[in-house]
Amino acid sequence: MKNPRRRFLSLAGAAAGLVAVAGCAKDAPQDTWQPAGPNAEMIDNLQRPVFLVAGIVGVIVFAAVAWVVFRYRDRGQAIPEQTHGKPAVEITLTVIPVLILIGVAIPTASTIFDLAKTDDTQMVINVTGQQWWWEYDYPAIGDNAAKYGLSQPIVTSGQLVIPENTKVLLRVTSRDVIHSYWIPKLNGKKDGVPGRVHLLRLEGSKPGIYAGQCTEFCGLSHSYMRMETIVLKRADFDAWVANQLAPYEAPAEGTLAKEGEALYIQQCSRCHQVNGLADAEGNLIVSAPEQYVVSGAAPNLTNLMTRNTFAGASWDLLTQECRDVVWKASADEFGAKYLAGVSADCLNQKDLREWLRNAPEKKPMYVDPTKLQETGGKYRGMPALGLTEDQIDALVAYLLERK
């Protein structure tokens, strides 16, 4: 009977080591123990001591069990006294955890209210989840317009761009099912519930790219619903805003991209929006997908190549090398590298072409109308358009100019 003892000791060790091991994994992009902004830090400052206390209590319990198992195993001793308990011991051992918990509860409560604070907000962004990507719109009202130069609203997706050290308030909601917006290094998660607006504060204290993932189960492609938040220095952010608001530049006549534009109008514009794009008569083309058919909305592609992920951030628009350059850039260099966008050389042609060829194969979506019509459902996601390779070439050329 010596195995239990050894096991409990090793378990106790494992439990104690757990905190350390988790904390030491420095390179995990979604690590919850590496805060990069004041909100996440508040949480971190709370959870570290709590974990420590829990670990200590655990070790004490394991030690007690180990001791009992070792000390009182059956060595042929007499049947012990049939005692039914000692009130003093019991009360003591009840009061101790109560005290510990009170100690934990007080900072918990204050942190809860600190995190919920919104009255010093500097920027408001609407965040809308849907199957299976995030849409961000920067309304051109209030401080957004007055202080951050948002003369027109900006609608973008996949990557949320915010200025450094700015108290950004996300108004999180959803278009269909419940999603959850979570950038672990900036704050905890908040559900986007259809019909409701939930408020989530983000503030990045260091320029960089911060990965996140939808954490509320949202259906078929839940695993592929990812996102990033980009924190830029104020100057870089202003440049980004200016680029977003810049007027549409049509491709030059006769180029492959011009063919791509025609093809885009024909094939894509019902769902996807490119701001400023006009038809032959000069009428602006405004996408207006039906509700729930193809999600009721599709990502705005006006400045697609300024974002470096696509399709709910499920894959990168950058090749592996170029991606590393951006993701591993130092805080100082990051802004410039991010704003460079996706160049022709860096474009991840493989994934983009696969996507244009047959999107549902790359990311599971409800795009088989027959399957859904049988059950009265409506289809969502990007269907396989049946494009030829030439058409794909033209579209890629057109999309590459969307910066």
Added chain:
Amino acid sequence: MTSTETHHAAGAASSTDAPAIATWLTTADHKQVGRLFIGTGLVGLLGGLVLAVLVAFERIDAEGFQLLDSGSATQVLSAARLLLTFGAVAPLVMGLAVAIVPLQLGSRSIAFPRVAASGFWMWLTGLVLSVAAIIGNGGPSGGESEMVDLYLAASVVMVLGLALAALSIAVTGLTSRAPGMGLLRAPFFSWSSFVGSIALLMSLPVFIGTSVYLYVDHRYARAAFGGNFGVNNWVGWAISQPFTYVLAIPVLGFVLDAIPVLGRTRLAQRPAANVAVGLVSVAILASLTHRAVTLPWEGDGFFSGLGTKIADLLPFGLVNVIPLLGLLGVLGLTMLTLKSAKPMLAAPLPFAVLGLLMILLGAASHLLYTVEDAALGGTIFEAGSYVAVTFGTVLLAFGGLTYWGPKLWGRRIPDKAALPLALLGFVAAALGSLPYMIAGFADQPAGVVDGFAYSGPQELWNVVTTGAFALMLLVSLAFIGLAVRSFTAGEAAGDDPWDGTTLEWATSSPPPADNFSDLIVVGSEYPLADIKNSGKVG
């Protein structure tokens, strides 16, 4: 004596604690069912007579319309007959039979008591709906197509009800007699009810079948049967001769039962009486042909074309003469019996004699009606014969009620009051039928009330019949009044007020739920007399 009881008399045991209306709705006691028949039959009689007065009044002036227009006149005419035949005569007769037959046979219950009860309710439902259909302009020759359909379908239900009641009576007569009581020992009312029920059972399905045909034809095809106007042609036989005296068969038994008892004697020639009643039932053969079997008595001399004449005579004899012979037989036996009688002055007696006479008058006149040479076809003579049989039957039924009333509700109808009614009723019946016969010779057409050629004394005859019908209405009202009064304030009748000889008088008045506490074993035609002679019953 012990018995294995397979039926449980739940109703008898618990009838006291249920509300009255529920006992009436749910009853399976034949006496109660019989009273339901009789009560509703009396109401129907009043209704039929009111309409008859109306029709007769309308006939007074052939030129114009006093009360009825031509469309409704035909319908009122047939409604009057419907109510008199199926709303009054049939229920009165069936009611008496249902109530009395099991008692007479010494049985504790009627066979198929619930079928009998169901028969009453179906008859009532059908009658009410038929009358409603006629009111809604749907009788024969009615103008409201849907109501005509309703009339046909409802009359099916009504007749089905009667058939079910007849079935119960027939099976009771055949199977539920006290031990030792052969059919020849059965009292005559039971015998005639048995015979009459079988006759009805054979003829009513034909009526049902015809009505269903008519219904289908009228609702869906309107081809074969002549639409609204065909209705009377095809089912009219059921409200005319000789079917009407099929209905009278049971009450002939009343005559044969009551006269010996009231005459304090025995019936002469019992077996002959059985035969006579049986002969009357041959009338159904005539009724089933749907039209009168007539005797075309034409040609130069009696012996010319003898073969044809025999061919004509045979059916005439078979279906028209034989029933009449039966009726004559009954009358003859009655007379024979009365010859040796020392009759007590009781109301049933005049009712029996006078009613029988009227029926005989009707049957005889009908015979005349069917002789083609008499040229009465299509005249109002037919109505005279109908009135004679119907009123005669009603008189017999009244007689039956005065005779058995004490048994049914334990109190007597006072003789002094009832006797004049018998006479008045006879007068009304005679005055209601004979003038029509006379008018028939004067070619007043049947089936119409206005617009026929009309001259001289016919007006008189029609005035007389109107008065006669009104008199009959008064007599009926008076009789109902007497009966109702006797329920409450009548002189209590003993178990055996007439010193009877048959078993219905062997139990208390009114009888208990299961009629007899002990089964009575019968040794002769006069079981009660036997018992009295042996001194067992005081």
Added chain:
Amino acid sequence: MMITTSSKLLYGLGAGSLAAGFVWFVANEGQQLGSVMFAFLAVAFIFLGAIASYTRDGHVLSTDTAAHASSAASQKSVGRSLWPFGTAVSAGVTVVGLISSPGIFKVGVALLIAMLGEWMISNWAERASSSNEYNTKVRDYLVHPLELPVAGALLLAVIVLSFSRVFLALSKSVGAIVFAGMGALILFFGALIAVKRQANRRVVGAILGVLLLALAGTGVATALDGEREQLTEAAEEDHFAHRGCTEEKEYSDKKASRAVSMKSSILANVILTEDGQLYAEATGYPGQQSAITIQRSNPSTILFVNESSEARRMVLSYGKVVEDLGDGVERESALEACTSKVEKGGQQAVTVVVPKPSSASDEPFTITVPGVEGAKIDVFVP
């Protein structure tokens, strides 16, 4: 002796029928139908006669004392039964239905089958044994599974229908009072019965029966009387169908609701102040706004709060829709969502899904209050 009394009669009638058939055939120059009929009649009579012969008139000999107890005459009558009456009524209903409507006919046939079935089963059960109790049990066991649910459902249907008719006829406020009154009454009776345990079951049953009758009667009466005015009006107007939101119209469209649940998920409060100012308060935005953003394709709930002195309604206009009516005909209608008229201090929510971005529309999207000049909030849909 083969020829008993009744068989004499029946054989005689049979022979007569045969003769009549023959005579008929001769007299009517070979017309067969009537003859066949008589032949059938003869067969029937002879058959009955044969039965009478076989059963020897059902005669029980006076000497055969052993048979007396089992003779038909000695059997007591069966108990009371509702089914014969029910059968007759059902036949009447069937006949009426035959003439009037298939629905009644079906009811009649169903009733007829039910009644006959009940009749049959109760007859069967009554013969099961000599114990009345046992027979009742057997019957109940067989029939209750059918009877009780059907009866219960019918009773329920009567109650529900009557209730609904009554309340549809009452005005809203009176309905509330009546309902409260009813509740109180039920509580009172319930309490009474609970307290007075020994209360006579018949009395309680009678009270309930009377109440049920009263309810059904009132239900019939009110059903004949018709629904309350507003409902009739609404039905005529195609209740809750969108019919434009003018200042005059009283009723709202289906997007509006006073449901409590909506108030838990409000995107924006739109407030009309006492002095006719209109402003919005949206979650997450500081202060009073004159413009709000609604995400496209999102079900969004907006709460209208009326603090002005008059009853007002809020109207959200979000462009136009062109319906294809077929044959090349198109109908253009405004897309609007509106509340009912809200009295002073009242509030009402509207849930709306805006399918297209505001930039796709020629006209700006707005929230207005008809009848209040200058009350306008811009609505932006990205």
Added chain:
Amino acid sequence: MAIIERPSTEIAVAGGATVGVKPSEALGVFKRPGASNSWRDWIVTVDHKKLGIMYGVAAFVFFIIGGIEALLIRLQLMGPDGKVLSADQYNQMFTMHATTMVFLFVMPMVSAFANYFIPLQIGARDVAFPRINAFGFWCWLFGGIFLNTSWFLGGAADGGWFMYAPNSSTLFSPSHGIDFWVLGLQITGIASLTGAINLIVTVLNMRAPGMKLMRMPIFTWMALVVQFLLLFAMPVITVALFLLSFQREFDATFFDVAAGADPLLWQHLFWIFGHPEVYILILPSFGIVSEVIPVFSKKPLFGYPIVAMSGAAIGFVGWGVWAHHMFASGLGPVSVAVFSMATMAIAVPTGVKIVNWIMTMWGGKLQFTTAMLFAIGLVVQFTIGGLSGVTHSVAPSDTQQTDTYYIVAHFHYVLFGGAIFGLFAGFYYWWPKMFRKQLNEGLGKVNFWLMVVGMNMTFGPMHILGLQGQPRRMGVWTEARAGEGFFNIGFWNMIASIGSFILAVGVLMFIINIVYTHKSKRVPIAPLDPWDARSLEWMTSSPPAEHNFDAIPTVNHLDEFFHRKYAEDPNSHEIKQVASAEEVLADLNSRPDEHIHMPSRSYWPILVALALPIICYGLIYNRLLMAVGAAFLLLTMFGWAMEPSTASDDDFDPPAPGEGGGHTKELAPLG
């Protein structure tokens, strides 16, 4: 044995004699099943022990199914971009894994133990409503089978066991999977509800003389608390499922945002049920462990009243913490703070239990049988699960951890390391009582250690995965976000997957142990009291006769059986054995009760239960079938209602003392 006895008719014949007419045989369908030893007896039985065994066997089959689902999940997640399952299949897999483990394994396994042992532990002959008990079992079984047929009928439910609206509406889950899930759970829910009522009434009304509430064995205590939790929790989920099924089948709009609904309604409803459900799953195992530890420590449970009351306290407080599953749902800071505090509070009674178990062992005479090992395993692993629970009762911390693998790790430590280890302790402890043979201790220990290693290897790394940001319910994880270095997400996922297979082998060892024990001729019949146990269920034969006890014992102590075997020497204060178990039993049986009245078999429960899946298939596929099922249901319900609860000839007398022989059932004449 007619359902309604036809009275014998006495006919008097001439001469005054009477002839008895024999009651006729009952009509075919009215015939009530009699006792037999064939498989049919299992269909019509109302015996709580047989039902308990059937619960156990069926639940174990579902455990294997759920385990296979878990293994497939671990296979899929073993490496990046797993290809074992499609996204759709993965969603179905984790939905059904959770559903199966919660509703079709742990809950019914608890029912198995509760059914079998509560009447025995309180000295009762059966439960209060034996037919309802059988009905509950069949409902549960048919519901479970119904639920699993969805795999073959177009795919199982894919909305997660929490089935959040509006993702569970037909628009977002068009297959019939969720229909099956909703209706299947509705059916199994009937079992829980009826079972709860049944056991509550049983415990409160049918205890042996002298058995006060505070003398009840702690397993019965915990099971009682659980039944109350069920009684109040099941109606909530029933309502929720009702709303959802109306939304799906009849286009209702309870959760349709466009119609003005609030999707959070579902979350509140679900978790008001869902959180007490956690205690429903774990408390019985606490009870089992509280039985096992004292027996193998040769000491009474330390602080028995406190353990009992803390169980009740957990039951109460468990109602006030449901929203801690919704800290990220946008409740608002006040709610979050309140629920955060409440959640911390529940750690206190839970901690008390752990302390008491340790204190029970303290100073004892510990025998490390397999059952004891599993019990100690529970104490340790549940402690880990409890402490990780405390970490995310801290709401801000929870917003980082919720919906990550940290949570997966937490509740598997609670439910596998806790609940299931407790159940295994129960298997080993009570096996000889139920089946006359003792499971092999050697194989048992192999079983235990494999499960401990597998369990900790599988779920331990998940703490790390979660803290490194791997969300749950993800069919694939990508290398791009796995982090770098040796101990990245990929490494820990691999470890967890390997651990899961070790765990599976551990469970397999248990099956091997059963087969070995019952097939091998070398394994002897177990002694009457193999563990020197303390409570009443051991004070009868193994397995107990249908009527449990020939004589109902009178209870004078907590741990009555122990006190009949042992007595304290008044002088030396030593505990001395005064009687063997056999002697105690013989003494008890020397005065058997007369005319023991047992509930009669009936096939109505299974028939009524059978109607429910028919109705549900009809609801999904064809409304006509639904009508057929409803008609069937009505008829069978009435059949049941008309059947007397006991056939009149089901009394029997236990053998008189001295006659010897087994407990053959002898019909006694009607009294």
